[in-house]
Amino acid sequence: MKNGLLFILPGAKEIGRALMQQFNAEEGNAIIRKFPDGETLVKVVSDVYGREVLIVCSLNNPDEKLLPLYLLAKTLKEFGASSVLLIAPYLAYIRQDKSFSFGECISAPLFAQLLSTCVDQLITLQPHFHTGKSLSELYPIHASGVSAAPLIASWVVNNVSKPFLISPDNESSQWVEKMAEDIQVPFMAFNKSRKTDEEVELVLSQMATIDGARTPVIIDDAITTGATMKEAIVTLRKFTAKLPVCIAVHGLFVRGAFEKLMMAGAGKIVTTNTLSHPTNAIGVERLLADEVCKNSFVLY
Amino acid sequence: MKNGLLFILPGAKEIGRALMQQFNAEEGNAIIRKFPDGETLVKVVSDVYGREVLIVCSLNNPDEKLLPLYLLAKTLKEFGASSVLLIAPYLAYIRQDKSFSFGECISAPLFAQLLSTCVDQLITLQPHFHTGKSLSELYPIHASGVSAAPLIASWVVNNVSKPFLISPDNESSQWVEKMAEDIQVPFMAFNKSRKTDEEVELVLSQMATIDGARTPVIIDDAITTGATMKEAIVTLRKFTAKLPVCIAVHGLFVRGAFEKLMMAGAGKIVTTNTLSHPTNAIGVERLLADEVCKNSFVLY
Numbered sequence: 001m002k003n004g005l006l007f008i009l010p011g012a013k014e015i016g017r018a019l020m021q022q023f024n025a026e027e028g029n030a031i032i033r034k035f036p037d038g039e040t041l042v043k044v045v046s047d048v049y050g051r052e053v054l055i056v057c058s059l060n061n062p063d064e065k066l067l068p069l070y071l072l073a074k075t076l077k078e079f080g081a082s083s084v085l086l087i088a089p090y091l092a093y094i095r096q097d098k099s100f101s102f103g104e105c106i107s108a109p110l111f112a113q114l115l116s117t118c119v120d121q122l123i124t125l126q127p128h129f130h131t132g133k134s135l136s137e138l139y140p141i142h143a144s145g146v147s148a149a150p151l152i153a154s155w156v157v158n159n160v161s162k163p164f165l166i167s168p169d170n171e172s173s174q175w176v177e178k179m180a181e182d183i184q185v186p187f188m189a190f191n192k193s194r195k196t197d198e199e200v201e202l203v204l205s206q207m208a209t210i211d212g213a214r215t216p217v218i219i220d221d222a223i224t225t226g227a228t229m230k231e232a233i234v235t236l237r238k239f240t241a242k243l244p245v246c247i248a249v250h251g252l253f254v255r256g257a258f259e260k261l262m263m264a265g266a267g268k269i270v271t272t273n274t275l276s277h278p279t280n281a282i283g284v285e286r287l288l289a290d291e292v293c294k295n296s297f298v299l300y
Numbered sequence: 301m302k303n304g305l306l307f308i309l310p311g312a313k314e315i316g317r318a319l320m321q322q323f324n325a326e327e328g329n330a331i332i333r334k335f336p337d338g339e340t341l342v343k344v345v346s347d348v349y350g351r352e353v354l355i356v357c358s359l360n361n362p363d364e365k366l367l368p369l370y371l372l373a374k375t376l377k378e379f380g381a382s383s384v385l386l387i388a389p390y391l392a393y394i395r396q397d398k399s400f401s402f403g404e405c406i407s408a409p410l411f412a413q414l415l416s417t418c419v420d421q422l423i424t425l426q427p428h429f430h431t432g433k434s435l436s437e438l439y440p441i442h443a444s445g446v447s448a449a450p451l452i453a454s455w456v457v458n459n460v461s462k463p464f465l466i467s468p469d470n471e472s473s474q475w476v477e478k479m480a481e482d483i484q485v486p487f488m489a490f491n492k493s494r495k496t497d498e499e500v501e502l503v504l505s506q507m508a509t510i511d512g513a514r515t516p517v518i519i520d521d522a523i524t525t526g527a528t529m530k531e532a533i534v535t536l537r538k539f540t541a542k543l544p545v546c547i548a549v550h551g552l553f554v555r556g557a558f559e560k561l562m563m564a565g566a567g568k569i570v571t572t573n574t575l576s577h578p579t580n581a582i583g584v585e586r587l588l589a590d591e592v593c594k595n596s597f598v599l600y
Contacts, residue, residue, distance in 0.1 A: 034363075035497060036497050036498065036524050036525045036552075036554050036555060037360070037392070037522075037524045037552055037554070038360060038361040038362060038363065038392070038554075039362060039363075039392055039393055039395070039396070039407070040363055040407070041396070041404070041405070041407075042404070042405035042407070043401070043403045043404045043405065044403040044405075045403055060337070060338060061338040062338060062339060062367070063334075063338065063339070063340055063363075063364050063366075063367045063368065064338075064363050064364050066363075066366070066367055067362070067363045067366055067367075067411075068363065070410070070414070071405045071407055071410060072405070074405070074410050075403075075404075075405040078405075078406075079403065092337070092338070092339055093339055095339070096339070096341070101343070103343045103344040103345055103375075103379065104341070104342070104343045104375075105341070105342035105343065105344075105371045105372070105374070105375040105378075106378075107339065107340070107341075107342070107371055110370070110371060110374050111367075114370070114414075197335060197336050198336065222337075224336050224337045225336045252336075252337055254336050254337070254338075255336060
């Protein structure tokens with residue numbers, strides 16, 4: 001990366017630094033701080049004139065993070081950045097891509113349009129969709145979502161002997177089933193019905209026979225409250241004595257999710273580093289950097 | 301108000317209810333809640349088709365509040381609201397209307413443009429400017445800022461015997477001096493220099509003689525950390541034994557501001573109800589309602 005500058009937003013320091021090493025890029029210097037009245041002050045210190053700029057910002061807690069990101073991106077353009085690429089290792093507001101009951105805001109395209117008014121391009125990992133929609137349907141700018149499947153498959157192969165893979169719901173079953181085929185291990189799926197934000201019900205979608213000699217590996221897009229993962233652990237433990245390995249691409253871990261899963265009987269919890277957490281064991285920086293290079297940024 | 305609907309956002313319940321009584325309006329019903337992952341779900345329950353809609357939202361903590369407001373306003377339009385008027389008793393992002401050092405984001409017009417993409421009209425009270433800019437220079441939509449001076453003048457006349465008015469800095473001196481003329485009481489001003497967010501220095505701008513029989517009334521746009529007001533109290537107490545009355549239009553009271561002012565020797569602290577706080581003693585709902593009626597909303 002010859003001429004680029006990479007700005008790391010608060011909360012994305014670990015993944016930002018890891019990306020910087022991938023690119024061998026220069027770190028952009030900006031001051032982003034809150035005034036006592038809650039407004040954000042953004043000051044771009046680096047000279048960005050004529051340069052291609054990357055911003056790394058993981059969009060958990062999106063409501064608080066959007067405006068600082070928006071102000072930074074606009075200011076970079078104001079001071080002459082030739083383009084602004086957002087790397088959002090975790091992207092928000094993609095699940096509400098349809099109305100689930102009358103009167104509901106379909107927030108996904110609204111958020112996408114808003115973000116598209118301040119950045120020129122978006123790269124994210126494993127966008128966490130409800131429906132089959134793709135990023136290009138939501139985003140007017142060029143937006144690509146990289147699959148974390150190869151990294152997770154590789155981690156399983158290297159770290160779990162005799163695994164079998166489990167997807168806790170239909171949303172993740174397709175990519176997890178494909179992963180199981182790729183690494184040639186057994187697969188099973190739960191059917192999930194959601195009762196509330198923190199209550200779900202899981203049933204086995206088929207009369208699966210569970211080989212007690214194999215280690216269950218439950219794989220999901222994200223762990224938020226951990227409700228789904230916990231139900232999967234509890235249900236599995238009725239069928240096998242082996243403690244399951246729990247893997248999620250994005251570890252949000254809110255409302256005591258980590259403690260909840262450990263208490264339910266997780267043997268190990270593993271996440272990628274899209275969101276900084278002690279469970280981070282799979283680095284996604286190389287995958288994201290490769291995607292940046294693929295996407296025709298002239299200088300990479 | 302024949303056909304209008306008024307939606308009250310979280311944090312604006314008191315002023316919202318007071319406004320509703322002024323208009324004799326129907327309260328709009330919307331669910332605004334956070335998912336565990338931090339995203340906001342907005343659901344408009346009332347039928348808004350063809351109706352004029354008002355949203356009441358005080359924009360302290362603006363970074364968190366902007367996106368829920370944006371999603372609500374867009375959804376109201378989506379479901380057919382004929383127009384959306386935002387009443388922001390306290391408005392944010394108007395102070396950074398120029399760059400104070402190279403590289404700084406000029407956030408005021410950026411915020412104004414963003415807000416203008418989701419609402420059709422804006423009414424606020426006593427916008428808290430640094431420079432002489434007006435709302436119409438910032439906002440592409442029709443935006444009006446009502447002065448709180450008449451209400452404060454009236455409160456002083458009715459509640460303080462033998463007052464003299466003090467403005468703690470040059471920003472507020474013009475409107476406070478005019479108020480002193482209107483109610484025919486003495487006036488003096490401090491010159492302020494700001495060292496940090498929470499440290500200011502005040503000096504008397506003239507060799508004022510202070511009549512020890514009069515009660516000092518310090519008036520400012522806002523109390524945030526209370527740093528300015530506190531310095532004014534401390535400086536004044538060197539010249540008079542009378543405890544000052546401290547009045548602010550907007551009471552943000554962050555970082556223990558209220559306690560700080562009481563400990564410094566405030567005789568009484570009074571605010572308007574733009575932001576809910578125990579010091580609220582001046583209701584602005586009538587003033588805001590009158591402005592709504594003036595601004596050619598056909599149905600009022």
